[in-house]
Amino acid sequence: CKLEQQACLASKQLTVRCEGQCPCPTPHSPAGDSKQELCTGQDLADLGDRLRDWFQLLRENAKQNGSGGLPASPTSALERSVAATCKEAVGWMFARLDTSGDLFLEAAELAAINLDKYEVCIRAFFNSCDTSKDGRVSAPEWCFCFWREKPPCLRELEKIQIQEATKKKLGTFIPSCDEDGYYRRAQCEPGGGECWCVDQHGAELTGTRGH
Known part of the structure; x- marks a missing residue:
């Protein structure tokens, strides 16, 4: 119901493309392929869109309920800093995840987004965000990851x-x-x-x- 509500607010139409995990298998990537082979550039771009919609829904629910469902940021200065480079719900989610307040997301902090069961490309997506390859995702890397253009x-x-x-x-x-x-x-x-x-x-x- 929440997904349908957010789709309505965003003027998007939902349809069932396939059963099982995302992304849907294609003729070139059958269901038996490895996760690495499944996660193409298109898959990562589509996953970023889905996550952004989900973050927006969580943010709207937090406004209504007075809670984000995730640990709160330790300081409002963090949110202001991320907001300077990030947009809307994407920056809001970064502030929720960055429990240390150091403007970096470590693996343990990213693990709070527990979607491995539903999104087989989630790890590949976050790995692609870490453009500096230092094992963590900075605020600018996080923002760029969700607002990169499709191929x-x-x-x-x-x-x-x-x-x-x-x-x-x-x-x-x-x-x-x-x-x-x-x-x-x-x-x-x-x-x-x-x-x-x-x-x-x-x-x-x-x-x-x-x-």
Whole structure:
């Protein structure tokens, strides 16, 4: 019920994509694959979106109940410091988790988000947040992790889907993306038409067009 309530507030529509754990298996990543193979760049971006929605729900509940359900931050100065670099519920959750008040999340503090049973990519997600590879997540690393952009090819596909759903633009070229959401090197028109090469961000390489 809480999930449906938050989806309504965020103007999102919920559907059951698959049974079992997230992320859903794909034709290229069957259910029997290892966790590392399951967690693509797209999976991590989608997980960040789900966690951000969950943090928002916890924050709203905390406002109503006067409690966040997690240990409170030791000082309001911490929240002000994180709020300067983080946005809304993401910064709020960092302050709740950072029980030591040192503006770093250690493994024990991250363990308070106990979602391993439901999200097989949760460890890979937090590992990806630790860009300095020092075994802990700083406030800037935490914020960037939740507000990073989706890979360019995946972002283009989502834009095309929205345009076609609203009938704003039909007959658009649909790019070929790799499992991490970037452009595949070879792009071709449908039906065996013209092909060309691009870099991972979709920029066409000069002199590569041909049939």
